[in-house]
Amino acid sequence: SGDTPPISQPPISRRSLFALRRTLPVDPTAPDHERLYQANQILGLPTQLHGLEATGCIACGVCTKVCPESALWLHTENNTSTLYHDRTRCAGHTVCVDVCPYDALSSVAERSDDTHVVPLVTGTLTTCKKCHTRFIGDAELCPTCQRQQQDPFGSWFPS
Numbered sequence: 001s002g003d004t005p006p007i008s009q010p011p012i013s014r015r016s017l018f019a020l021r022r023t024l025p026v027d028p029t030a031p032d033h034e035r036l037y038q039a040n041q042i043l044g045l046p047t048q049l050h051g052l053e054a055t056g057c058i059a060c061g062v063c064t065k066v067c068p069e070s071a072l073w074l075h076t077e078n079n080t081s082t083l084y085h086d087r088t089r090c091a092g093h094t095v096c097v098d099v100c101p102y103d104a105l106s107s108v109a110e111r112s113d114d115t116h117v118v119p120l121v122t123g124t125l126t127t128c129k130k131c132h133t134r135f136i137g138d139a140e141l142c143p144t145c146q147r148q149q150q151d152p153f154g155s156w157f158p159s
Contacts, residue, residue: 025042032091033088033089034088050090051085051108051109053105054120054121055106056102056103056104057083057100057120057123058104058143059081060102060135062100063083064083067093067095068093068095070089071089071091079125080122081122082121083120085120087117087118104121126140128145131144131145
């Protein structure tokens with residue numbers, strides 16, 4: 001009836017009612033695809049992860065800056081740089097593939113193994129003699145400076 005006050009604090013929590021642990025098994029603040037991955041792991045279901053391949057990558061870092069999920073990052077130690085891909089964070093937008101200036105990244109078929117973080121490329125860094133950019137490779141000039149040297153008037157068009 002209308003005399004009953006609304007219950008602001010139920011006598012038992014919903015988690016207790018459904019016999020869930022005090023801490024949630026899935027991070028509620030994680031993006032949808034990450035929560036789905038976590039839930040599938042708990043339920044023992046196969047998980048489809050987005051995959052990338054890097055061929056000809058020079059570790060310029062453009063892909064790491066545009067990834068909306070921060071699923072790509074460069075780690076540089078000593079004189080070696082590695083591009084990593086966290087497949088649990090990747091939503092498969094492929095923005096990284098689209099913006100790569102060297103067409104080094106490509107999307108591959110989804111795989112369902114347990115490898116979460118995959119090193120895509122590892123290489124020794126060289127410093128460009130002209131612009132002093134560090135890149136993976138053994139040439140004296142970075143690919144951009146090589147292109148400018150071959151065509152100083154800038155009539156180069158991307159493919």
